[in-house]
């Protein structure tokens with residue numbers, strides 16, 4: 001990945017402990033995210049230092065929603 005695609009957004013989940021959005025380490029293009037299959041993943045959470053299991057229903061693209 002030499003070049004940065006500006007359409008690539010960080011895939012975030014919400015930490016169930018702190019309620020903060022945390023990056024999963026994945027990136028996705030919003031145009032293809034909806035159709036992209038994502039299995040069960042794990043992320044080492046920088047907010048609470050625990051490991052969270054997450055699947056696509058838990059994930060959102062950075063900048064796509066604010067709550």
Ligand SMILES: [Zn+2]
Nearest residue numbers: 015017045048
């Ligand atoms: Zn957490």
